[in-house]
Amino acid sequence: xxxxxxxxxxxxxxxxxxxxxxxxxxxxxxxxxxxxxxxxxxxxxxxxxxxxxxxxxxxxxxxxxxxxxxxxxxxxxxxxxxxxxxxxxxxxxxxxxxxxxxxxxxxxxxxxxxxxxxxxxxxxxxxxxxxxxxxxxxxxxxxxxxxxxxxxxxxxxxxxxxxxxxxxxxxxxxxxxxxxxxxxxxxxxxxxxxxxxxxxxxxxxxxxxxxxxxxxxxxxxxxxxxxxxxxxxxxxxxxxxxxxxxxxxxxxxxxxxxxxxxxxxxxxxxxxxxxxxxxxxxxxxxxxxxxxxxxxxxxxxxxxxxxx
Amino acid sequence: xxxxxxxxxxxxxxxxxxxxxxxxxxxxxxxxxxxxxxxxxxxxxxxxxxxxxxxxxxxxxxxxxxxxxxxxxxxxxxxxxxxxxxxxxxxxxxxxxxxxxxxxxxxxxxxxxxxxxxxxxxxxxxxxxxxxxxxxxxxxxxxxxxxxxxxxxxxxxxxxxxxxxxxxxxxxxxxxxxxxxxxxxxxxxxxxxxxxxxxxxxxxxxxxxxxxxxxxxxxxxxxxxxxxxxxxxxxxxxxxxxxxxxxxxxxxxxxxxxxxxxxxxxxxxxxxxxxxxxxxxxxxxxxxxxxxxxxxxxxxxxxxxxxxxxxxxxxxxxxxxxxxxxxxxxxxxxxxxxxxxxxxxxxxxxxxxxxxxxxxxxxxxxxxxxxxxxxxxxxxxxxxxxxxxxxxxxxxxxxxxxxxxxxxxxxxxxxxxxxxxxxxxxxxxxxxxxxxxxxxxxxxxxxxxxxxxxxxxxxxxxxxxxxxxxxxxxxxxxxxxxxxxxxxxxxxxxxxxxxxxxxxxxxxxxxxxxxxxxxxxxxxxxxxxxxxxxxxxxxxxxxxxxxxxxxxxxxxxxxxxxxxxx
Numbered sequence: 001x002x003x004x005x006x007x008x009x010x011x012x013x014x015x016x017x018x019x020x021x022x023x024x025x026x027x028x029x030x031x032x033x034x035x036x037x038x039x040x041x042x043x044x045x046x047x048x049x050x051x052x053x054x055x056x057x058x059x060x061x062x063x064x065x066x067x068x069x070x071x072x073x074x075x076x077x078x079x080x081x082x083x084x085x086x087x088x089x090x091x092x093x094x095x096x097x098x099x100x101x102x103x104x105x106x107x108x109x110x111x112x113x114x115x116x117x118x119x120x121x122x123x124x125x126x127x128x129x130x131x132x133x134x135x136x137x138x139x140x141x142x143x144x145x146x147x148x149x150x151x152x153x154x155x156x157x158x159x160x161x162x163x164x165x166x167x168x169x170x171x172x173x174x175x176x177x178x179x180x181x182x183x184x185x186x187x188x189x190x191x192x193x194x195x196x197x198x199x200x201x202x203x204x205x206x207x208x209x210x211x212x213x214x215x216x217x218x219x220x221x222x223x224x225x226x227x228x229x230x231x232x233x234x235x236x237x238x239x240x241x242x243x244x245x246x247x248x249x250x251x252x253x254x255x256x257x258x259x260x261x262x263x264x265x266x267x268x269x270x271x272x273x274x275x276x277x278x279x280x281x282x283x284x285x286x287x288x289x290x291x292x293x294x295x296x297x298x299x300x301x302x303x304x305x306x307x308x
Numbered sequence: 309x310x311x312x313x314x315x316x317x318x319x320x321x322x323x324x325x326x327x328x329x330x331x332x333x334x335x336x337x338x339x340x341x342x343x344x345x346x347x348x349x350x351x352x353x354x355x356x357x358x359x360x361x362x363x364x365x366x367x368x369x370x371x372x373x374x375x376x377x378x379x380x381x382x383x384x385x386x387x388x389x390x391x392x393x394x395x396x397x398x399x400x401x402x403x404x405x406x407x408x409x410x411x412x413x414x415x416x417x418x419x420x421x422x423x424x425x426x427x428x429x430x431x432x433x434x435x436x437x438x439x440x441x442x443x444x445x446x447x448x449x450x451x452x453x454x455x456x457x458x459x460x461x462x463x464x465x466x467x468x469x470x471x472x473x474x475x476x477x478x479x480x481x482x483x484x485x486x487x488x489x490x491x492x493x494x495x496x497x498x499x500x501x502x503x504x505x506x507x508x509x510x511x512x513x514x515x516x517x518x519x520x521x522x523x524x525x526x527x528x529x530x531x532x533x534x535x536x537x538x539x540x541x542x543x544x545x546x547x548x549x550x551x552x553x554x555x556x557x558x559x560x561x562x563x564x565x566x567x568x569x570x571x572x573x574x575x576x577x578x579x580x581x582x583x584x585x586x587x588x589x590x591x592x593x594x595x596x597x598x599x600x601x602x603x604x605x606x607x608x609x610x611x612x613x614x615x616x617x618x619x620x621x622x623x624x625x626x627x628x629x630x631x632x633x634x635x636x637x638x639x640x641x642x643x644x645x646x647x648x649x650x651x652x653x654x655x656x657x658x659x660x661x662x663x664x665x666x667x668x669x670x671x672x673x674x675x676x677x678x679x680x681x682x683x684x685x686x687x688x689x690x691x692x693x694x695x696x697x698x699x700x701x702x703x704x705x706x707x708x709x710x711x712x713x714x715x716x717x718x719x720x721x722x723x724x725x726x727x728x729x730x731x732x733x734x735x736x737x738x739x740x741x742x743x744x745x746x747x748x749x750x751x752x753x754x755x756x757x758x759x760x761x762x763x764x765x766x767x768x769x770x771x772x773x774x775x776x777x778x779x780x781x782x783x784x785x786x787x788x789x790x791x792x793x794x795x796x797x798x799x800x801x802x803x804x805x806x807x808x809x810x811x812x813x814x815x816x817x818x819x820x821x822x823x824x825x826x827x828x829x830x831x832x833x834x835x836x837x838x839x840x841x842x843x844x845x846x847x848x849x850x851x852x853x854x855x856x857x858x859x860x861x862x863x864x865x866x867x868x869x870x871x872x873x874x
Contacts, residue, residue, distance in 0.1 A: 031754040031757055033756065052465075052468075083385055157589040163588070164591050165585045167575070255579065257542065257543050
């Protein structure tokens with residue numbers, strides 16, 4: 001088990017390093033002069049531009065720039081914002097809690113609605129509740145979040161006035177964005193839980209339980225759901241990436257603070273060190289979540305433990 | 309593993325799917341209904357401005373107090389005026405800082421922090437008498453030293469000045485004559501100088517604070533403006549509060565004393581539907597940059613008010629690259645001029661909320677030549693015959709050919725699709741097809757390389773907010789070539805036009821100066837150097853309780869007079 005964890009950790013580190021290389025190369029290859037993010041290039045003398053380039057280090061060859069960046073990252077230095085000289089990592093850490101809150105809230109909505117509707121729709125297969133759940137599933141998966149987000153604003157802010165259309169900080173501002181994003185995850189989970197419930201229901205052990213005279217409710221919620229949930233748990237790792245990516249759009253639509261907004265703004269103002277930092281940071285978080293899911297899976301499913 | 313589980317066994321799937329589809333449609337219709345009621349009758353909504361009658365009380369003495377929430381479309385880059393390059397930052401900067409002079413909507417220059425001024429006969433030095441009762445938010449007295457510090461700061465490379473470095477030109481040095489008199493020396497005379505000094509990006513900063521905070525002055529801005537900086541929550545809000553000592557407002561506003569509002573909170577709300585939705589739902593009182601379709605529906609609905617102010621300077625203009633064959637021929641450019649139906653484009657895309665542009669300058673800019681209005685009418689036959697004259701004959705596919713070459717036009721526009729400019733390209737593509745020109749559209753993020761360095765375009769569109777017709781120089785003067793670039797934007801060089809622009813910069817008689825710029829616009833129009841498209845209006849949607857929002861000459865909002873009626 002320990003050996004396995006060590007192997008997993010090691011592969012995760014390789015993935016993290018790979019993403020670091022990728023992020024750096026992609027940003028390096030972006031067209032345009034990084035100096036133009038700082039000054040009006042047309043109004044400044046060539047000497048000033050040259051000294052700025054030197055100060056930013058962008059006049060160095062690729063490999064020097066790369067190793068100095070990696071060296072910094074290893075020591076927790078992600079560089080400085082070109083726009084206002086702010087160090088990148090503290091900036092990310094300052095904004096990450098808001099994004100994490102949104103991601104967790106939407107994951108909670110995704111899981112509770114997804115599992116609930118998934119079970120109901122499997123139990124009442126082809127009933128109206130099943131149809132409704134599948135529509136929600138379809139919606140969740142196929143609706144772009146910027147669209148569903150705006151729809152939620154129109155209905156619940158502009159028309160009904162129940163929730164604020166934008167902002168961050170209070171719980172009330174969290175509701176609409178968390179739903180807009182959570183419905184995506186719910187869509188995936190509904191489908192998954194429904195299908196695995198349907199499969200489990202047909203298995204012999206359910207028949208045995210029913211034959212023993214255990215109430216249908218208990219059979220479904222205690223026994224069938226438990227088995228059916230295992231694939232849903234693995235889904236969380238994949239979904240976390242989906243949800244984190246979704247925050248970029250959702251934070252912009254709902255004007256929330258978070259690292260999604262940080263990277264959008266940084267892209268617009270060509271603040272490349274910030275772009276690099278956020279992308280790499282997100283990659284690390286994603287790898288970390290999947291590592292945890294991977295490891296916890298072995299505790300949850302006895303079959304996996306036995307297989308080792 | 310998950311993928312295999314998604315397949316459902318059983319032949320009933322097909323009918324289920326159909327059932328789902330029907331329900332889905334029903335749901336979509338339901339949601340659409342909700343959406344409509346939002347922008348339509350709006351029965352159960354907490355409308356932001358219930359008592360429309362209170363608007364009638366506008367004539368009463370303003371009651372100080374209240375908090376204005378004002379949504380900005382993007383985040384300001386800097387609150388240090390000298391380092392900012394974004395118009396959105398100016399909305400906030402205008403509240404925090406003042407300038408030596410102010411520009412009235414008619415283009416005239418008015419006193420502000422400077423009471424009066426004289427210009428030397430050679431036009432190379434300006435002597436300002438400053439107000440003596442002004443102080444910065446941090447208590448630092450405003451004086452000649454502060455003016456010198458501010459302008460020298462823009463020239464200092466360590467400041468990393470952005471747009472201000474172009475605006476301050478041709479400023480060279482300042483001499484403090486006495487505490488409240490300052491002489492500014494220019495390297496060459498410039499009629500645009502005073503207008504530029506009125507712009508927010510060259511406003512006066514507190515020397516004490518700028519020295520103390522250095523690089524971080526942008527996060528701790530201190531000026532002499534009607535509002536004091538309180539806090540900047542990144543990507544969320546910027547708060548400013550009333551400066552109780554303020555007593556030196558420009559003549560552009562009625563209220564010469566402290567602002568009536570306690571506070572202005574600028575919320576940063578990039579998504580336009582959310583921004584306008586927040587105003588509609590009453591979460592905030594005002595939001596800027598209202599999309600045309602919203603202007604139309606909000607005006608019909610009548611629950612909110614729309615403030616609108618046209619920007620000055622250069623309208624959104626399509627520059628035809630006169631260095632690229634066949635568009636180096638005046639007749640070929642005139643064919644484009646005659647084939648492009650600007651009215652249809654502007655009316656269709658902006659639903660009558662934007663004005664169509666006729667000239668290289670916008671109406672309201674000093675020297676604007678109104679006689680050009682209505683001058684060029686769409687005329688396909690004229691366009692076709694002009695191309696015929698040049699030897700371009702229609703080929704089999706309708707596209708004209710000459711010497712085995714197809715008549716194509718490389719139309720470059722930038723991404724993201726600001727003000728639907730990408731859609732203009734598509735319209736023009738359609739319209740030029742009618743005269744046998746094949747338009748290839750290239751949408752790029754890297755305008756700097758493609759357009760400015762590479763000159764790889766036949767048409768490229770641009771606009772510039774500016775306080776003076778001298779703005780024409782950067783685009784049309786043959787010497788206005790960026791470092792590393794092969795040509796000016798229209799690839800146009802005309803000694804006569806150069807002479808007019810050079811003369812306009814130094815001409816001391818105002819009437820003669822206006823005439824010079826009129827001639828310049830006529831030449832640009834006659835030679836079909838450009839296709840002017842639209843004048844951009846700065847728009848604000850606000851609750852009806854918000855009164856007296858005013859705008860400066862460049863359409864930036866002024867909050868000095870604003871009151872919120874309860």
